Amino acid sequence: MIKVLGLGDNVVDKYMHIRTMYPGGNALNIAATAQIMGEQAAYLGMFGDDDAGMHVYDTIRKMGIDTLHCRFKKGENGYAEVKLVDGDRTFIGSNQGGVSKEYPLDLTEIDYAYIAQYDLCHTSIFSYTEPYLERLSQMTTFLSMDFSNRYDDEYLKANCPYIDCAAISCGNASKEKVEEEIKKIVSYGCRHIVxxxxxxxxxxxxxxxxxxxxxxxxxxxxDTMAAGDSFIASFLIHYLAGMKDVREFPADSGKNGITTISEYKDLCVRSSLYQAAIFASQQCQKDGSFGYGKKF
Known part of the structure; x- marks a missing residue:
C-alpha cells in the first residue's frame, strides 16, 4: 500500500448551469484518487467555515481521508465557477483560493513529522506552499508538484530543485513542444519525473x-474535470508501488527475462501509464472531480 498526502488547495467547483458544487482542487484530488484506489490517503489544507468548506470537509471525512492536521478559518472556502461544453469543463471564474490564500498553512515541526510518514506528498501551484518546499524536500520520500499551465521560467527555477516530480498541463501542444518544456524543467532541477x-x-x-x-x-x-489529476495520481501510485521494493539481481543471474533494475523500471513505467490512462477515463464518467455534488 502507498501512503499519499495531498498538501494545499481544496475548492468546490460550482457548476453554474445546474447550481451544484463538487469537491475538488488539485492537492485534494490527488488524495481523493488515492482513497478511491484503495490506498491510505490524507489531506492537509485550509477550510473556510462556509457551506462550501463544510461540504468538502464532510465529504472527504466520509470517504475515509485523514484530515488530522487540517486548519479552519472564518471566511470563504476556495471555489471555482464552471460550465460544461459537451462534457468538457471550462472555468469561468474563482475567488483565488479563498481562505487558503488569505491564511497560509504555516507548517510546524509536528506537521513535518506527520508529512514524513507518507510515501508521496503532492502539492500544487494553487496551494501557496512554495515557502515550505525546501524543508518538505528534506522530510518527504517523494515530493510532487503540479504547475498546471500557470508557471513561468522564474517560478520553475525557484521551485524545481526541491521536487521529485513536476506535472504540467500542455493542452494541444505538439510532442516536440512538450519535450522542450520537459527538458527545461529537468534543467531547472526537477529530480526524477515530469x-x-x-x-x-x-x-x-x-x-x-x-x-x-x-x-x-x-x-x-x-465530465473531464480532474481527468489530468486522476492520471497523475494513478501513475505515481502504481509506479511508486512497483519500485518500492526493487532489488538488483546478482551479477551472475543470467540473461533470460528481466534481470536488471533498468529493464524492470521500463516495464513498470509503461504498465503504470497504461493503468493511469484507464483510470482517468473511468473518472470521466463521474460528475465533478470525484462526485459528491450538492446544490447551492
Missing part, C-alpha cells in the same frame, strides 16, 4: 532520462 498531460492527445512523461508517450483511453466523457 508528467505533461495533453487532454485527448494523451500524456508525455519523462522518467530518469527517458521519454514515454501514453495515448488516452478515449470515451464519451460525462
Amino acid at each position: 508528467i505533461a498531460t495533453r487532454g485527448s492527445k494523451g500524456a508525455v512523461v519523462y522518467v530518469d532520462g527517458k521519454i514515454y508517450e501514453q495515448s488516452p483511453c478515449l470515451i464519451k466523457a460525462v
Whole structure:
C-alpha cells in the first residue's frame, strides 16, 4: 500500500448551469484518487467555515481521508465557477483560493513529522506552499508538484530543485513542444519525473532520462474535470508501488527475462501509464472531480 498526502488547495467547483458544487482542487484530488484506489490517503489544507468548506470537509471525512492536521478559518472556502461544453469543463471564474490564500498553512515541526510518514506528498501551484518546499524536500520520500499551465521560467527555477516530480498541463501542444518544456524543467532541477498531460492527445512523461508517450483511453466523457489529476495520481501510485521494493539481481543471474533494475523500471513505467490512462477515463464518467455534488 502507498501512503499519499495531498498538501494545499481544496475548492468546490460550482457548476453554474445546474447550481451544484463538487469537491475538488488539485492537492485534494490527488488524495481523493488515492482513497478511491484503495490506498491510505490524507489531506492537509485550509477550510473556510462556509457551506462550501463544510461540504468538502464532510465529504472527504466520509470517504475515509485523514484530515488530522487540517486548519479552519472564518471566511470563504476556495471555489471555482464552471460550465460544461459537451462534457468538457471550462472555468469561468474563482475567488483565488479563498481562505487558503488569505491564511497560509504555516507548517510546524509536528506537521513535518506527520508529512514524513507518507510515501508521496503532492502539492500544487494553487496551494501557496512554495515557502515550505525546501524543508518538505528534506522530510518527504517523494515530493510532487503540479504547475498546471500557470508557471513561468522564474517560478520553475525557484521551485524545481526541491521536487521529485513536476506535472504540467500542455493542452494541444505538439510532442516536440512538450519535450522542450520537459527538458527545461529537468534543467531547472526537477529530480526524477515530469508528467505533461495533453487532454485527448494523451500524456508525455519523462522518467530518469527517458521519454514515454501514453495515448488516452478515449470515451464519451460525462465530465473531464480532474481527468489530468486522476492520471497523475494513478501513475505515481502504481509506479511508486512497483519500485518500492526493487532489488538488483546478482551479477551472475543470467540473461533470460528481466534481470536488471533498468529493464524492470521500463516495464513498470509503461504498465503504470497504461493503468493511469484507464483510470482517468473511468473518472470521466463521474460528475465533478470525484462526485459528491450538492446544490447551492
